Amino acid sequence: VSLVDQVLHHDPIPLTKIREDIPEGLASVVQRMMAKDPEARYASAREVLKDLVAAEQGENLSTGAQRSTVQKESFWKSRTGAVVFALAGLILFTLWSRIATQSEWFGTPALPPAKYAAIFPLSAEDNKSSALALGMTEILTNNLMPFTADSTFQMTSLASVLGSSASTPKELRELLGVNLVLRGEVAEDHRELRTALELVDGRTLKVLERREVVTPITDLGIHVDGLSSAAAELLQLPEKGWKFQTLGSTELRLCLEGMGSMRTMNSHEADIEKATTLFKRALQVDPDMELATAHLGWAYFKQFLASKESAYADSARATCEAVLLANPDQPLAHRTLAQVHAKLGDLEAAAASFEEVLRTNPTDEFATLQYARLFGRAHDYDRERAVYEEAIQDRPHAWKPRFWVANFDFVHGNVEAAKLGFKAMRDRAPDFYRSYDTLGAIQVMEGSYEEAVENLNAALALHPTESALSNLGTAHFNQRAFEEAIASYRSALQFGFDNHAVWLNLADAYYYGQEDSTQAKEAYAQGVAKGEAFLAQKPYAIAVKAQLAPALIKLGEPKRAREYMDEALSKRSSDPMIQFLAALTLWQLFEPETALDFLEESIEGGYPLVWIQDSAVFDDWRDNRRFQALTQRPDGEASSDDNSGPRSGG
Known part of the structure; x- marks a missing residue:
């Protein structure tokens, strides 16, 4: 009651008396909103917003002389109206305080020291504006991309954002690892074009600050330039002159x-x-x-x-x-020419055009990657890697060039260099799951299971993927932590990765870990059913037939297992994975020497020896002297006969 009495009969205490840091302009707006005389108050929320913007920019406030007239006996002249309006003023003040988090009044929000941003495609209030909004998003992205030369700023391309299929900032953060997201909405009528922008913290998903760009509908070029300026201000990037205001709307x-x-x-x-x-x-x-x-x-x-x-x-x-x-400096024209030449097989002309792109826009990641791959197509791998290294030297803070060179090193067998590259990528994009996922996969392949589990769990905390869950299951299987392996494979199924490979891995964990023939048989049956459904759509997937063959034997179908394996070998007999699966199949068909022949070829072809040395799948092979010779460990390593050590398989 006393609060209502204060509102009805006493002038409110000026905000500047409560907080000295409140600017006079803002205090005047709130004071006017809570005026006892309804005629002295604002007539609309639009008038309030106009004065709030003027106050923020240090301009003179409106006098109220042009406010619309109000009926003498209106609701707002009543005491109830006065209470509601005053309370609404307090609420608006609270909301404005939360919205204007980066104004001079409340201080600049602290952005991450290493900013990694994405621009979410601008939405449109009306479908007729959707193509315009997406075109404006492309211009905005292109205008901000050159700032990635700065050592504190990275940004993902619009193509990556659209390719991720993310529908929210949360999904964008999970899929691309960004820590800042710019999003906005475009609205227009016959007079005005308005774009509301907001900067979202990728980790907390809180809005850090908002900006609105409003221009006459006939000033589209000024609007586009203003949008770029507003985005740069939100991201705390330097102001830059834009060029679209010279174009006709x-x-x-x-x-x-x-x-x-x-x-x-x-x-x-x-x-x-x-x-x-x-x-x-x-x-x-x-x-x-x-x-x-x-x-x-x-x-x-x-x-x-x-x-x-x-x-x-x-x-x-x-x-x-x-x-x-x-x-001669138009980058899109050079880039398109490069793509035409590359598609038509003129690699020399394509390289020359990509060099022109990078001369005019050295931050163009697409052009850099495609330029490097031209040398790969020409089998000049030293030059391909040199392009990646040049990109690292130009932008040592950026994760993408590290990713390119790490991938290159892995594909070309330089695993140690690849691991260093993926670790450098992880350091530069700590919220991006892919570096953890890939590092974990390499560590599983090497038998470094504890490190693998750590990296794979980090990847899953950021974004669950089938590869991370499957590799985590294999890391546990390799250590004979079968319950954990089963849990990982079942998690993969729960996340929707319902395919033959996951089911077959789960079946192996049941079969070799728990000796649970019932659950193992059910899982093998599911794996075979999923695999054959896949083959019905893609009968050329020979590797799938090879994967199903060992499972078919466990289901009591040796004839079909042999048919599948014979077909796989007829098409890809030199593939180490096919050879490995042939060894497993033929051992179960009681052809040990032929099985060992294929196993030897598989190891020579690069199949991870550590998996064979330690896997529970090979426990009944271990008394075979030829197997012992094939899988003998270097001096100082644990013997493969020692079942107490970590195991590899699955």
Whole structure:
């Protein structure tokens, strides 16, 4: 009651008397909202917002003289209305305090020292604006990407964001490991274009700050530039001059809608045709519009990929060359030309075009990766790796070049260098699951099970994947921690990774770990059923037939097991995995010498010896002298006959 009495009969204490750090402008807005005289109050929330923005920017507040008139006997003149309005003012003040977390009033929020950001595709209030919003997202991403040359900033590409299929900032953080997410919504009417931006903390998912860009609908170029400035401010990046305000709104809108149509997920030929039409319409308005011409060349290239018609490749090349005659530094034109040349097999011309892309935009990760892979296609692996190393030198803080070189080293058998690369990647993207996942897989392969379990659990805490769960199960199986192995494989099934490989691994854990023939048989049956369903869709998947063969023997079907294995060997007899599975199959068919022949070939081909040395699967092989010779450990290592040590298998 006393609170209501205070509201009705006493002037509120000015906020500056309560907190000295509250600016006078903000205090004046709140004081006016709680005025006893309804005529002195704001007439609408829009007027409140206008004065709040003016107060934040240090501008003069409105006097209230132009406020709309209110009926004498309106609700707001009543005492009840006064109470509600005053309480609403307090609530709005509280909300505004939470929204304006990065204003000069409340201090700049502390962003992570190493910022790794993603721009979530801008949404649209109306479907008619969706292509425009996506085109604006592409421009915004392209404008901010050069800041990744800074040692404190990384950003993922729009293609990676769209390819992740993430629908929320939480999913984006889980899938890409970002610690900051920019998202926003575009709304327009016949007068105004409004884009609300907000910066979200990737770890806590709390909104750190908001910005809104509002321009007349006829000032699209100014709006796009303002959006880039607002995003840079949110990310605490330096201000930079943008270029789109010089473009006419009509042609710019057509171009942005075309870009958005090209970027829609699962875009089909109809989407590319629509984009092509939009770019051509933009050029009808302004024939010299470089942005539209460059994107038209890209659209022709996409049509070439979809149709395989060489005429589209010719159109893409001619269009991009025309752009480059006017502006030799246009990166998209160079990039499209490079892709056309690469697709047509002219690797030398493609390399020259990619070099031009990187000259004009050295932070273009797509161009860097494709440029390096050209040398791989030409079997110049030293030059391919050198490109990755150059990218590391240019941006030592970035994780992607580390990922590229680590992958390269692993594929080319330099496992120790690969591990160092993945660890360097992990240090630069500590919230990205893939480095932990891959490191764990390598450590399982090497028999470093405790380290593997640590990394795989870290990967699963960030983002559960089938590979991490399966490798974790194998790491436990290798150590004969069969209950943990079973739990890992069952977790994989619960996460939806319901396929033949997981079921067969689970069956092995039951069979060799618990000697539970009933559960093992059920799991083997599920694995075979899943595998054969897969083969019905993809009969050329020879490796699956080889995987099913040992399970079929345990299910009492030796004839079908031999048929599957014979077919696999007829197609891929030199594959170490096929040879390994052939050894398991033939041992169960009581052909030990032939089984050992295949096992020897598998080891020579690179199948992990540590798995064979320690696996429970090979317990009944261990008395065989030839097996002992094949799997003999170097001096100082535990004997494979010592079943107390860690095991490998599954």
